[in-house]
Amino acid sequence: MGTKICMNASCQTSTTHEWKRGWPLRSGGHALLCYNCGSAFEDSLFCDTFHSEEPGWRECNICSKRLHCGCIASKFLLELMDYGGVGCTSCARSSRLHSMQSDEIPNGFGSLTRNNAGDLESIPVENTVAGNSNDEGGLAQLCRLIEANEPSLLHPSERANGNGCLGQLRQEEIMHAIGDISTGFSNMTQPSVGSSKFAKPDNMSSLLDMRDIHSSLSQPSLSMALGAPSGATNFAPFPAGPVEGREQGKTPSFQQGQRSRPILPKPSKPGLSASSENNKGAASELRIARPPAEGRGKNQLLPRYWPRITDQELQQLSGDLNSNIVPLFEKILSASDAGRIGRLVLPKACAEAYFPPISQSEGIPLRIQDIKGREWTFQFRFWPNNNSRMYVLEGVTPCIHSMQLKAGDTITFSRIDPGGKLVMGFRKSTNNNEDTQDAQASGLPDGTASGETSFSADGDIGWNNNENHGGRINGDLLQQITAPTEKKRTRNIGPKSKRLLMHSEDAMELRLTWEEAQDLIRPPPSVKPTIVTIEDHEFEEYDEPPVFGKRTIFTSRSSGGQEQWAQCDDCSKWRKLPVDALLPPKWTCSENAWDSSRCTCSAPEEMTSKDLDNLLRVSKEFKKRRILESQKQFHECEPSGLDALASAAVLGDNLDDSGEPSIGATTKHPRHRPGCTCIVCIQPPSGKGKHKPTCTCNVCMTVKRRFKTLMLRKKKRQSEREAEISLKDNMDCKEESEVNDTMIHEVLHINNSEIEGNQSKKQTEKPETSAGQIDLNCHPNREDMSLDIPGLGTMNLVDTANSPLDSYIKQNGLSSLVWDQHGGPAQHSGESLRRLSDEAFLASIGWTHESRRD
DNA sequence: ACGCTGCATGGACCT
DNA sequence: GGTCCATGCAGCGTC
Numbered sequence: 001m002g003t004k005i006c007m008n009a010s011c012q013t014s015t016t017h018e019w020k021r022g023w024p025l026r027s028g029g030h031a032l033l034c035y036n037c038g039s040a041f042e043d044s045l046f047c048d049t050f051h052s053e054e055p056g057w058r059e060c061n062i063c064s065k066r067l068h069c070g071c072i073a074s075k076f077l078l079e080l081m082d083y084g085g086v087g088c089t090s091c092a093r094s095s096r097l098h099s100m101q102s103d104e105i106p107n108g109f110g111s112l113t114r115n116n117a118g119d120l121e122s123i124p125v126e127n128t129v130a131g132n133s134n135d136e137g138g139l140a141q142l143c144r145l146i147e148a149n150e151p152s153l154l155h156p157s158e159r160a161n162g163n164g165c166l167g168q169l170r171q172e173e174i175m176h177a178i179g180d181i182s183t184g185f186s187n188m189t190q191p192s193v194g195s196s197k198f199a200k201p202d203n204m205s206s207l208l209d210m211r212d213i214h215s216s217l218s219q220p221s222l223s224m225a226l227g228a229p230s231g232a233t234n235f236a237p238f239p240a241g242p243v244e245g246r247e248q249g250k251t252p253s254f255q256q257g258q259r260s261r262p263i264l265p266k267p268s269k270p271g272l273s274a275s276s277e278n279n280k281g282a283a284s285e286l287r288i289a290r291p292p293a294e295g296r297g298k299n300q301l302l303p304r305y306w307p308r309i310t311d312q313e314l315q316q317l318s319g320d321l322n323s324n325i326v327p328l329f330e331k332i333l334s335a336s337d338a339g340r341i342g343r344l345v346l347p348k349a350c351a352e353a354y355f356p357p358i359s360q361s362e363g364i365p366l367r368i369q370d371i372k373g374r375e376w377t378f379q380f381r382f383w384p385n386n387n388s389r390m391y392v393l394e395g396v397t398p399c400i401h402s403m404q405l406k407a408g409d410t411i412t413f414s415r416i417d418p419g420g421k422l423v424m425g426f427r428k429s430t431n432n433n434e435d436t437q438d439a440q441a442s443g444l445p446d447g448t449a450s451g452e453t454s455f456s457a458d459g460d461i462g463w464n465n466n467e468n469h470g471g472r473i474n475g476d477l478l479q480q481i482t483a484p485t486e487k488k489r490t491r492n493i494g495p496k497s498k499r500l501l502m503h504s505e506d507a508m509e510l511r512l513t514w515e516e517a518q519d520l521i522r523p524p525p526s527v528k529p530t531i532v533t534i535e536d537h538e539f540e541e542y543d544e545p546p547v548f549g550k551r552t553i554f555t556s557r558s559s560g561g562q563e564q565w566a567q568c569d570d571c572s573k574w575r576k577l578p579v580d581a582l583l584p585p586k587w588t589c590s591e592n593a594w595d596s597s598r599c600t601c602s603a604p605e606e607m608t609s610k611d612l613d614n615l616l617r618v619s620k621e622f623k624k625r626r627i628l629e630s631q632k633q634f635h636e637c638e639p640s641g642l643d644a645l646a647s648a649a650v651l652g653d654n655l656d657d658s659g660e661p662s663i664g665a666t667t668k669h670p671r672h673r674p675g676c677t678c679i680v681c682i683q684p685p686s687g688k689g690k691h692k693p694t695c696t697c698n699v700c701m702t703v704k705r706r707f708k709t710l711m712l713r714k715k716k717r718q719s720e721r722e723a724e725i726s727l728k729d730n731m732d733c734k735e736e737s738e739v740n741d742t743m744i745h746e747v748l749h750i751n752n753s754e755i756e757g758n759q760s761k762k763q764t765e766k767p768e769t770s771a772g773q774i775d776l777n778c779h780p781n782r783e784d785m786s787l788d789i790p791g792l793g794t795m796n797l798v799d800t801a802n803s804p805l806d807s808y809i810k811q812n813g814l815s816s817l818v819w820d821q822h823g824g825p826a827q828h829s830g831e832s833l834r835r836l837s838d839e840a841f842l843a844s845i846g847w848t849h850e851s852r853r854d
Numbered sequence: 855a856c857g858c859t860g861c862a863t864g865g866a867c868c869t
Numbered sequence: 870g871g872t873c874c875a876t877g878c879a880g881c882g883t884c
Contacts, residue, residue: 336876341858345874361860383860390861390874858882868872 305329305347307412325423328354330412333400338407342397344378351391354413355380355422368413368422370399376424399424550583553615565615571601574612 307327329350331337337344346355358364363381370376379394405411408429416423552566564577568589575592577583583591592599598606607615 334875336874339876343859345876348873385861385874386863386872388872394859856882856884859880861877861879863875863877865875866873869870 305331305350307414324417326415326417328413328415328422330410330427332410333405333407335407337396337411338400338405338409340397342395342400344393344396344400344411346380346391346393348389348391350413351380351382354415355391358382366393366422368424369416370403370423371425372402374402550585550587552577552581552583554579555615565607568601573601573603573605574607576606 307330329347331344331347331350334345355366356364358380361382361384363379365377366380367375367377376396376399378396378399380391381394382389382391384390403426405426405428410427410429412425412427414423414425415421550566550569552564555563555565562579564579564581565574566577566581566583566587567574569586570588573589575589575595575598577592577594581594589599589601589603597603605612
């Protein structure tokens with residue numbers, strides 16, 4: 001991080017690695033303080049936000065000089081200015097009490113003076129504040145100065161946490177701040193410099209407490225915007241309503257400060273939209289998640305529930321109602337919240353903080369006014385849940401309907417003070433069609449729109465809302481949020497912004513199909529396989545996991561031969577390779593052992609750029625089409641792979657045979673409750689030799705049905721694949737003409753080799769040819785994975801699905817069984833085969849034919 | 855059969 | 870590992 005020099009003139013410690021952790025920075029991390037005296041290092045006074053994002057430059061109301069960056073400290077100051085106008089240093093000085101000169105600030109900015117160069121210096125704190133800890137440095141005293149000048153401007157909690165630190169001010173800003181403070185407070189009443197409170201060094205040593213002041217400072221604009229008539233009590237950011245009132249009796253109000261909270265939900269998350277602040281300027285227009293009013297209870301409210309109401313909205317509201325609106329919390333409606341049940345799950349912390357306390361599960365009726373002034377009565381109650389409580393509002397359906405809310409919309413709860421009346425508003429999800437109106441009505445009893453549309457989409461800093469991120473990502477996200485059926489998927493994606501979102505078309509570019517992945521798998525380099533024979537099939541076993549090889553493109557020439565093309569990782573030129581070449585993940589021209597004339601990057605490319613473009617374009621289109629097809633298949637067809645296995649386990653064969661009565665499906669399945677009739681549970685313990693072919697027990701019937709269905713599906717698929725292959729061939733022929741005379745058709749290798757998923761089939765049917773073509777896993781799309789029947793080997797299962805019935809029987813050595821039944825190598829008709837297949841299959845898995853033995 | 859109610863469950867998130 | 874909360878579902882009441 002380089003050498004840091006302490007700003008304390010009497011210290012000036014220079015260090016490269018020793019420092020203390022200071023106040024949290026809005027953009028994450030902490031300021032660094034001198035380990036020796038606790039003062040700030042030079043560059044610690046720079047605001048990270050300022051340097052990285054420049055979110056909040058503002059102009060002086062008078063001279064238009066640009067001020068501050070919007071970091072925690074300056075925001076506080078500026079918002080104070082917002083109350084009475086923003087002022088820069090010079091303007092402030094002209095209007096400010098001239099008596100308030102920096103050298104006259106006895107216990108505050110006496111520690112901050114300008115040196116000869118005009119820069120700020122920090123002088124030892126002990127020089128100015130008796131008994132004060134050095135830890136805070138001079139900046140901490142800035143807060144005290146503020147308080148000294150206008151105690152009523154601070155929330156009692158802020159006064160209680162009088163050790164505030166306006167840390168990230170850089171030198172110039174500090175001077176601005178001083179001036180701003182002067183200006184801002186000059187409009188206020190009774191500057192009481194040097195009050196007893198001011199001199200009192202209470203709570204001044206704890207850096208932890210410093211965060212409190214940061215939190216508190218982060219939200220003063222809210223109350224300011226409410227236009228409190230006058231006096232300190234009205235200026236408190238969240239005037240205590242009845243709820244708090246109960247506790248106020250217990251706790252002195254000055255101790256009821258805002259709890260320690262980060263200024264924004266998470267440093268990284270607000271950053272998503274922080275840049276949008278750039279041109280906004282006025283903080284009052286930003287939809288920033290605010291730490292809500294101090295409520296009852298000790299639980300912190302999760303940032304996702306912080307109300308995001310703008311100062312403008314609040315101002316308007318307050319004006320409309322002639323009273324203070326205290327935003328309490330908000331919640332994005334879930335599917336069940338907006339559903340027919342009519343129960344709105346309340347966040348526990350919110351319910352306990354802002355709603356009346358309830359001791360009985362039945363709860364109490366709660367009257368809440370909606371945006372149109374109508375009053376609704378809900379049952380506010382709870383259920384015991386895991387040694388905790390789950391709070392719900394019951395009977396919300398009519399209200400939800402009247403507001404035309406649905407899952408994904410946000411419902412807000414506010415309180416009108418005085419009186420403590422609860423008000424609920426809403427905010428529509430911005431991806432709704434009606435978003436253009438987007439009548440944000442956060443608690444507006446008269447339904448007055450408040451200009452939400454203009455900034456809801458880009459000014460919102462909350463990370464758990466559906467309005468962040470612009471463009472496609474936003475669209476996708478919103479779509480997911482408002483689609484309850486997609487909820488499970490969106491949960492992971494939407495709220496947290498932790499995952500990279502990508503539009504589907506873009507994602508398609510990067511998407512690797514299973515077939516492609518299969519074909520890219522290479523044996524681990526320089527590891528010799530062990531050859532293992534399982535059921536007459538030879539397998540290569542590797543001790544090391546496979547690696548992905550280099551992706552190549554295959555082309556076919558009109559002469560019939562195939563070519564493989566690979567791109568050099570160094571020069572990006574395409575080189576022609578033999579079809580059977582398997583490349584490592586990284587490959588360069590120098591490794592081109594097949595063409596000595598092109599084994600260096602300097603060698604020219606064989607293909608013209610036009611050819612190459614065509615090649616790539618066709619490959620890309622082909623892939624897109626292929627992915628779309630696979631998606632279509634996925635949606636239209638049966639569940640596959642593990643899904644099928646799970647479904648089959650749950651549903652027996654109803655998956656395939658919908659005509660059969662359903663075995664009661666239950667999501668509790670894996671536990672196999674008593675009475676479960678799934679394929680797993682109905683297995684006899686031994687599983688073998690106890691069932692006659694005519695047996696109609698549950699097990700036998702299920703197994704029979706399963707095998708029948710399997711075969712039918714297999715046949716159907718086979719015919720579909722054949723049809724598809726012919727279709728593909730036709731399409732490929734069309735494409736060929738587009739590319740080049742010499743390139744008859746071209747497809748990705750992976751497409752070429754197993755367009756219809758036949759590759760894995762071939763590999764399993766003819767494993768002896770699979771040497772060099774590693775299939776380390778069977779295709780997850782294979783429906784026969786659902787056949788998890790004891791006694792049947794994995795390879796048999798694979799073959800079962802992929803082979804015609806007769807070959808299956810042969811491969812499993814069951815032909816003798818057929819002979820037995822018919823007294824010789826009968827010429828089986830399809831019908832007889834089908835008739836026999838049940839028994840054959842039963843035999844293969846161990847259900848022997850006792851009747852035969854008889 | 856249908857709807858309501860209260861609880862259980864498990865994934866997601868937080869500490 | 871603990872907590873929260875969205876949702877599933879069994880049991881019960883009502884039609």
